Amino acid sequence: MAITVLIPTPLQKFTQDQAEIECGGETIDAMIDSLESTCPGIKARICDEEGKLRRFLNIYVNSEDIRFLDGQNTSLKDGDEVSIVPAVAGG
Secondary structure, three states, rough: OEEEEEEEEHHHHHHHOOOOOEOOOHHHHHHHHHHHHOOHHHHHHHHHOOOOOOOOOOEEEEEEEEHHHOOHHOOOOOEEEEEEEEEEOOO
């Protein structure tokens, strides 16, 4: 199963400057583990010490925010596109 993960610029240092990575996984959690095996160190930037997604990141599956799906248990299928989007704050 191939999932395309869109990597934001600040995390591309873990992906050898690639903006897209192909990986596997049946859920967001499994996809993050697969991404970590390909790009060591990236999981610590995406998840906290308990394995929960960091607050300042938003994850989308095919343009759907996983907060409105099943969170980190959101199912993935072959051909899905996962976007990791840093939250933007300001005033």
